[in-house]
Amino acid sequence: MVDIATRVWNHKWRIDPIVRSLIDTDFYKLLMCQSIFRNKPDTQVTFSLINRSQNVPLAKLIDEGELREQLDHIRTLSLSRGESTWLRGNTFYGKRQMFRSDFMEWFENLRLPPYHLERKGDQYELTFEGKWHEVMLWEIPALAVLMELRGRSVLGKMEQFELQILYARAMTRVWEKVEALRDIPDLSIADFGTRRRHSFLWQDWCVQAMNEGLGPKFTGTSNCKIAMKRELEAIGTNAHELPMVYAALTKTDEDLFQAPYKVLEDWHEEHEGNLRIILPDTYGSQGFLDNAPDWLAGWTGIRIDSGDPATAAQQAIDWWKSRGEDPRDKRVIFSDGLDVAKIKELHAQFAGKTAISFGWGTLLTNDFRELVPGDALAPFSLVCKAVSANGVPTVKLSDNPNKAMGPKDEIERYKRVFSMGEQKSQEVIV
């Protein structure tokens, strides 16, 4: 029996929207948004798309009209009643009412601000300007839209059975990863793959596969919509945009030097326990830790998002010891360029020395490498970053110079202020 009404309804859609909810985004964006809403409500920022993989000619692959339709659709979205209820009623990291009433009231009325889109050669220039706590919510949906439209440009040329086999192969690959991870005792791993996912449905499938295959070893997903839909934990804390914008807002070198700590001071007031996770690498991890105030050593953990992860984890362990803390009471969260082999290696190296967690991103939710001719579905390195705050360009140094960003002279100033020495380059794959 064909349900004629459903069929007609499905064909009525002018487009197949990629992002269908304002909470189809990473949980840490909402935490940071609330923090900014309270602490920096008047800051004006510009976010900009940056395609680190210039070999992927996005403007050739993606039709500008289709891209605009998807972005326009996102601007029509508002928080649904059920989503609002979930945010208000849920327990996040063991805490009820994580989101304050004034923030929720604002969020319930939010529509995302306008975007600016222009083709520049084979790439798109896509920027968002406005209040920081509004503009910053564009990051994840913008990335998800571009990743998925690029995928659709390849999928659109495939036959029915080719498509079915493509997904059969991709599913088998994810499942084999899940099976390989099962053996790791005390594994703690979450999905961090929203921004560079193959598609929403695919991320949702990967999350379900992880959940069935790993049981309690799978701790949740960064994606709020999927966490809500699948009754899972929403996972995430904070990101580079906080120190980057805080730093850009400073006037003196001394204030600049203090900016990353000021971010965590604000965070300290708002959050406790497992939400107190240091992201030390924005302007070099070693310098950040060496000069950190003692109260930061009391925080629960450190997230490692650039540089050699084993080196960085050891650096964190050494730092805790030097501050009189027992690393076995601490947690290291790995979230950069993970795949099964790296996860196993890091687990073997650090299990017992400290608690470890993994935030698994692109190679969980977008490992379509080698599955189509020309590797046209391989993930690539696309980011959407705050590039200026109140008119001042932001700077990121990172522990990997390939992830650095900002104007050259400002980079030099930051390097000087943060006493950044020589850095080791690492290839950015995803």
Add this chain to the structure above:
Amino acid sequence: MVDIATRVWNHKWRIDPIVRSLIDTDFYKLLMCQSIFRNKPDTQVTFSLINRSQNVPLAKLIDEGELREQLDHIRTLSLSRGESTWLRGNTFYGKRQMFRSDFMEWFENLRLPPYHLERKGDQYELTFEGKWHEVMLWEIPALAVLMELRGRSVLGKMEQFELQILYARAMTRVWEKVEALRDIPDLSIADFGTRRRHSFLWQDWCVQAMNEGLGPKFTGTSNCKIAMKRELEAIGTNAHELPMVYAALTKTDEDLFQAPYKVLEDWHEEHEGNLRIILPDTYGSQGFLDNAPDWLAGWTGIRIDSGDPATAAQQAIDWWKSRGEDPRDKRVIFSDGLDVAKIKELHAQFAGKTAISFGWGTLLTNDFRELVPGDALAPFSLVCKAVSANGVPTVKLSDNPNKAMGPKDEIERYKRVFSMGEQKSQEVIV
């Protein structure tokens, strides 16, 4: 939108029927049925299930009640109007009205005769007695039911994502086979996998994958229901049951010796062209060919269903040459234990020497080897054969003694009558 009516309808079914149509069977059964209906309408036969894989304890795996329900359901089936129209209106092997009106009228009123089922240790004794042209239609559905119920006994214990991955892996495997076959120039291959398929839906999927992936190199399917549904050619000619029953009906050694030729004499009257395919191995191919009347050398081809296929193909080529025929005008059809490597090997060996076709069975529609623990979904060797005709036991010698059947003393008599020498055993995998 949930279609509530569909959902309720789906849950109303007391069982999930495995065979849902009388033409969910191999095309050659219908051709043979019509021939028997005309030439041997009064012959009484017994067909019996024979599990050559005694290591598969069917009675432990399959509940007797469920088996009865499936078999009882098949007894409720009758030819639908559309099925009848398709059989009457379709062109088979280039011929319109392949099925005569008297046969179609009988078929339209047919219900399958009763079965006899009894558990014997870990196996089932399943037999069918009655008129040959009625009983013989049990063979394929009975095998399909047992194969699929055995599969369900394994699938029933699996979780949702395990199931999805199982099929993802199996689909990937079939597709990789299809891709490997694509490169073979002038390939001609058909699906012969109804009897030992994993399930109807799976066979239907495999057929579609072959059709999309191989295009005109895929010549069709032996399954009439799928041929009808997918608008493909129905493929098949004749099988061992004809010479086996004809032989059992003879009174003298001389008549016995002539029986296999008498079968083809009757066939010769009814069919021409690509339907004139010799199946020479029932009582030994070499003897059959050596003693064959000259008119048989005028037939279009030979199907090779036991023994070493390369040896048998060369035997056929040599025989045609010895009878003054050009083997390049002839066709060899390989249908025994095929998989990609064997298909490629045989094609490489005989391309150009004669036309070749492949009838690909079990390892197309049931290659679930190594996909579950204990290899519990691996195909196994189940057959359903005519074991007696008018009270006399039938005998099959085959070119592989492991496929021989019949009472010991009768086998000895047949070997003497057909001057069968030493035979080389070959493992029967599927």
